[in-house]
Amino acid sequence: MSERTDRHFVSEAGTVGPLETLRGKQLSLAKLRQPPAQVMARYCFRPWEADDAPVYQRMLDDAELWRYMPEAYPGEISPDMAGTLIELSRQASHHKVRAVEYQGRVIGQMRMQWKTDVTPPQSGEISYWLGRDYWGLGLAAPMIALFSWRCFSIFPALSMINARVHRENMASQRVLERLGWTRVGIEGDWQEFRMQRQHVTDWASLNKPVTLPG
Secondary structure: OOOOOHHHHOOOOOOOEEEEEEOOEEEEEOOOOOOOHHHHHHEEEEOOOHHHHHHHHHHHOOHHHHOOOOOOOOOOOOHHHHHHHHHHHHHOOOEEEEEEEEOOEEEEEEEEEEOOOOOOOOEEEEEEEEOHHHOOOOOHHHHHHHHHHHHHHHOOOOOEEEEEEEOOOHHHHHHHHHOOOEEEEEEOOEEEEEEEOOOOOOHHHHOOOOOOOO
16 A cells, blocks of 8 residues: 555545556556545544654553554553554555544554455455544544545555454444444454455445544
C-alpha cells in the first residue's frame, strides 16, 4: 500500500488507469463504487510516526484491549516499547499497518497482512483495534469498510479479504455481519469471515458523524 495518506489517495481513487507501481509493475485500477465524500473526509489511514508514540502507548497499555487479540497482553507498554513497535510496523514487507485518524484524532489501527506470495497480491487478512475511549461509538464499521475499499482500490488483483474474530468477541462479529462479510468457518477460538471484491457496501448506513469524547 502506498505511503500516501488517504487525503491524497481519495483524490485519485475510483479512476481508471495506473495508480501505483508495485515491484516494478504498473497496476491498472479497476473502477469501484466510491464511498461518499463525507465518509472519506472523516477518516485518514497513514503510517505510524515516531511522534505518535505517546498516544500509541496510552491506547495499547490496556489489558482489556488485548483480550481478543491473537497475542497475549505483554504487560506494561513502556515508551521505549511503543517506539520499537511503531518502528517494526513501518519495516515489515509482508503486511501494511496504518494508524487510523478520525477527524484528525488517532483512534486506532488497521492492518493488512498478505496471504499470498503472488505479486500483485490476490488475498489478504485484515485486523484492527480501537482505543478504549472510542469503543461503542460506531467507528469500527465505516473504518473497516473504508480500509477494505482502499485495499481493493490500490490492488486491483486483490480478489478477497479475510478476517478472524475471537469466538467470544461478539461486538466485532456483529460489525462484520453488518458490513455483509460472510462467515466461512471456525478454526479453534477464531471465527473466520470473508469479503469478496465484488461485494457492494451499503455506504448510506455508514454515513453518520460521531462526536468523539473529550
